[in-house]
Amino acid sequence: MTDTLVNWGLIPFLKIALLLNVILGVVAYLTLLERKVIAFMQVRLGPRRVGPHGLLQPIADVLKLMIKEDIVPAKSDHLIFALAPAITLAPAIIAFAVIPFSGTPAPLTLFGHTWSITPWVTDINVALLYLLAVSSIGVFGIVLGGWASNSKYPLLGALRSAAQMVSYEVPLGLSVVGVLILAGTASLTGIVQAQERAGIWFFGPQIVGLFLYFVAGVAETNRAPFDLAEAETELVAGFHTEYTGMKFAVFFLAEYMNMIVVAAIVTTLFFGGWLPITFGLGWVIPALPGILSLQFLGPWGMFFAGIFWFSLKCFFVLFMYLWLRATYPRYRYDQLMRIGWKVLIPLALGNVVVTAIALTVYRSLKG
Amino acid sequence: MFQTTEMEINLGPQHPSTHGVLRVLLKVDGERILESKPVIGYLHRGCEKLGETRPMPQVVVYTDRMDYVAAFAGNLTYIEAVERLIGLEAPPRAKYMRVVLAELQRIASHLLWLGTHALDIGAMSVFLYCFREREMILDLFEGYCGARLTLNAVRIGGQLNDFPDGWVDEARRFLNAFPKQVEEYETLLSQNRIWIERTRGVGVISAEEAIDWGLSGPPLRGSGVAWDIRKSNPYAAYADLSFDVPVGENGDTYDRYLVRMEEMRQARRLALEALDKMPGGDVRAKVPKRLKPPAGAEVYHATESPRGEMGVYLKSDGSETAYRCRFRSPSFVNLQALPALVKGHLIADIVTLIGSIDIVLGCVDR
Numbered sequence: 001m002t003d004t005l006v007n008w009g010l011i012p013f014l015k016i017a018l019l020l021n022v023i024l025g026v027v028a029y030l031t032l033l034e035r036k037v038i039a040f041m042q043v044r045l046g047p048r049r050v051g052p053h054g055l056l057q058p059i060a061d062v063l064k065l066m067i068k069e070d071i072v073p074a075k076s077d078h079l080i081f082a083l084a085p086a087i088t089l090a091p092a093i094i095a096f097a098v099i100p101f102s103g104t105p106a107p108l109t110l111f112g113h114t115w116s117i118t119p120w121v122t123d124i125n126v127a128l129l130y131l132l133a134v135s136s137i138g139v140f141g142i143v144l145g146g147w148a149s150n151s152k153y154p155l156l157g158a159l160r161s162a163a164q165m166v167s168y169e170v171p172l173g174l175s176v177v178g179v180l181i182l183a184g185t186a187s188l189t190g191i192v193q194a195q196e197r198a199g200i201w202f203f204g205p206q207i208v209g210l211f212l213y214f215v216a217g218v219a220e221t222n223r224a225p226f227d228l229a230e231a232e233t234e235l236v237a238g239f240h241t242e243y244t245g246m247k248f249a250v251f252f253l254a255e256y257m258n259m260i261v262v263a264a265i266v267t268t269l270f271f272g273g274w275l276p277i278t279f280g281l282g283w284v285i286p287a288l289p290g291i292l293s294l295q296f297l298g299p300w301g302m303f304f305a306g307i308f309w310f311s312l313k314c315f316f317v318l319f320m321y322l323w324l325r326a327t328y329p330r331y332r333y334d335q336l337m338r339i340g341w342k343v344l345i346p347l348a349l350g351n352v353v354v355t356a357i358a359l360t361v362y363r364s365l366k367g
Numbered sequence: 368m369f370q371t372t373e374m375e376i377n378l379g380p381q382h383p384s385t386h387g388v389l390r391v392l393l394k395v396d397g398e399r400i401l402e403s404k405p406v407i408g409y410l411h412r413g414c415e416k417l418g419e420t421r422p423m424p425q426v427v428v429y430t431d432r433m434d435y436v437a438a439f440a441g442n443l444t445y446i447e448a449v450e451r452l453i454g455l456e457a458p459p460r461a462k463y464m465r466v467v468l469a470e471l472q473r474i475a476s477h478l479l480w481l482g483t484h485a486l487d488i489g490a491m492s493v494f495l496y497c498f499r500e501r502e503m504i505l506d507l508f509e510g511y512c513g514a515r516l517t518l519n520a521v522r523i524g525g526q527l528n529d530f531p532d533g534w535v536d537e538a539r540r541f542l543n544a545f546p547k548q549v550e551e552y553e554t555l556l557s558q559n560r561i562w563i564e565r566t567r568g569v570g571v572i573s574a575e576e577a578i579d580w581g582l583s584g585p586p587l588r589g590s591g592v593a594w595d596i597r598k599s600n601p602y603a604a605y606a607d608l609s610f611d612v613p614v615g616e617n618g619d620t621y622d623r624y625l626v627r628m629e630e631m632r633q634a635r636r637l638a639l640e641a642l643d644k645m646p647g648g649d650v651r652a653k654v655p656k657r658l659k660p661p662a663g664a665e666v667y668h669a670t671e672s673p674r675g676e677m678g679v680y681l682k683s684d685g686s687e688t689a690y691r692c693r694f695r696s697p698s699f700v701n702l703q704a705l706p707a708l709v710k711g712h713l714i715a716d717i718v719t720l721i722g723s724i725d726i727v728l729g730c731v732d733r
Contacts, residue, residue: 042495152376329561330489332715333398
């Protein structure tokens with residue numbers, strides 16, 4: 001009885017609490033990273049006032065947002081106005097539930113019992129579908145927020161965002177089909193294990209899928225060059241023009257969490273999740289992957305090595321996000337729609353067909 | 368049961384990309400603009416009336432504050448108009464100095480335009496790169512006259528004073544390094560698919576329309592009309608210097624962009640040539656203590672400011688104060704093309720087009 005309670009109640013609860021705090025910290029420092037990286041790309045220094053090299057800037061930002069006055073427009077729909085940020089944030093948070101941060105469960109002995117700690121909150125066999133389903137809920141918050149503000153610029157931003165996210169949902173879903181065909185499972189741990197077994201990460205055979213997923217993911221998270229919903233120079237601040245203080249912060253938080261979710265999925269599906277980076281030397285030195293994932297330190301070593309490799313790959317994907325933002329101008333609404341429907345979707349469909357045929361041919365050749 | 372209605376949007380006067388206090392009333396159907404009406408006057412300070420109530424040497428500071436992005440162009444136009452009115456000529460060295468400063472000002476102004484225009488379209492980095500170089504030009508200005516933005520460096524009958532020691536070397540160093548910087552901006556934009564899609568075919572002005580509207584400067588040349596006051600009615604020392612007038616073909620935003628980029632290169636060439644050919648001698652002619660223009664004399668003097676034809680009309684009643692002072696500002700005239708340009712485009716395009724016309728509200732409202 002106690003075992004069941006601990007296994008299904010206490011441990012997941014503690015893991016969720018820990019994960020939530022870590023993710024919030026990562027989001028806070030992702031904003032600093034973004035400002036620093038873009039600043040260096042633009043021959044500036046970025047924040048430097050709060051703490052050494054501006055390291056305490058995120059904390060100052062959060063404090064500032066918390067003590068700001070919470071302005072609610074008089075003619076807005078007060079309930080929905082307050083609810084919208086929460087609707088945007090919730091799916092971003094729960095998406096983390098299925099992401100495997102590392103591959104090996106580690107045993108923890110406490111009070112004479114040994115518990116197996118898995119480096120994911122839950123591992124369900126339809127994880128990928130779950131992620132697609134969850135990520136499409138986020139748009140409701142944006143649309144409702146823009147609508148409830150009862151203001152023109154937010155309304156335009158919300159409409160843009162609705163059209164954009166609905167359009168890009170399709171290539172986003174189609175682009176992962178190739179990975180599903182190759183892995184034969186929708187469980188994220190299963191997909192990484194399939195890449196380990198195949199000895200090649202799926203970004204090789206699925207380079208088109210990776211490209212499609214990343215582009216659609218950038219569009220889905222409303223980031224540059226697809227940041228039409230909050231195009232500062234056109235729509236002032238887009239859907240969150242009327243939001244202040246913590247309500248605005250929650251929208252902001254959701255956007256950055258979604259970025260991390262996309263980065264985590266790209267890492268898991270295409271870059272071998274927690275597997276160590278060996279630059280192909282694994283073929284030459286068979287022991288190298290084992291060494292790099294700290295096998296000699298036992299399960300806990302592998303546990304943390306997996307998290308390290310996973311974070312490193314996520315970081316590179318997030319860096320791509322920031323790089324894009326510093327480089328590209330913004331697409332226009334009609335061009336964005338055209339790319340989504342006329343370029344990405346046909347490409348994604350073609351990718352599915354080609355992958356399926358290639359795999360069938362490969363298997364029949366192999367016998 | 369369902370019906371669609373047009374929405375009216377008020378763009379400005381406080382909006383991130385109206386480049387000052389321009390207000391545009393938009394009537395939109397979804398994202399498509401059906402009608403637009405620019406509303407101006409938020410920065411009206413009555414420069415023309417002030418020009419009729421103060422002695423002419425005192426009016427120069429108001430010309431600084433009209434086109435505050437290219438203050439030197441305003442100074443130069445007014446001073447040269449006054450010089451023509453009283454029949455005075457600046458010494459040759461001063462004329463060459465005016466060319467150097469005017470062309471540096473043109474580069475600075477175009478850099479600010481490029482940065483904000485790119486920022487409007489969403490490319491943030493270009494903005495900061497442009498400001499890096501603009502800062503160097505402002506430092507040069509500061510080194511010459513102490514002011515960075517509102518220079519007020521031209522005097523009736525010449526220049527305030529000669530270039531200080533080492534200034535010419537600094538200016539040469541900047542100008543020699545500058546082409547590489549322009550290339551850097553171009554690598555980010557000229558071949559960028561998104562940039563091309565956002566600007567090509569947007570806001571097309573045909574050559575006839577451009578002339579009918581009285582456009583001047585890059586918007587006119589972008590439509591393929593090679594008309595540049597520096598060539599057609601040379602002032603300062605432009606008659607002795609060689610430069611090309613870049614023109615566009617299609618008259619769209621992309622062509623206006625290319626024209627301005629090439630103008631920056633030509634401005635550099637002009638400034639370098641003027642530095643090379645610069646004669647010695649005084650920088651200021653003998654100017655009477657009290658200016659006495661002949662009564663009834665009138666003059667219209669126009670120069671090619673970075674934004675187009677900057678004109679000053681002065682009429683004298685024989686006193687030190689002009690009887691009538693009128694400024695023809697290029698931004699004001701060019702802005703009138705906006706409603707026709709944005710018609711049928713999307714909301715995102717209006718900020719592109721405001722940037723493409725390159726208005727300065729101080730210059731529009733005077």
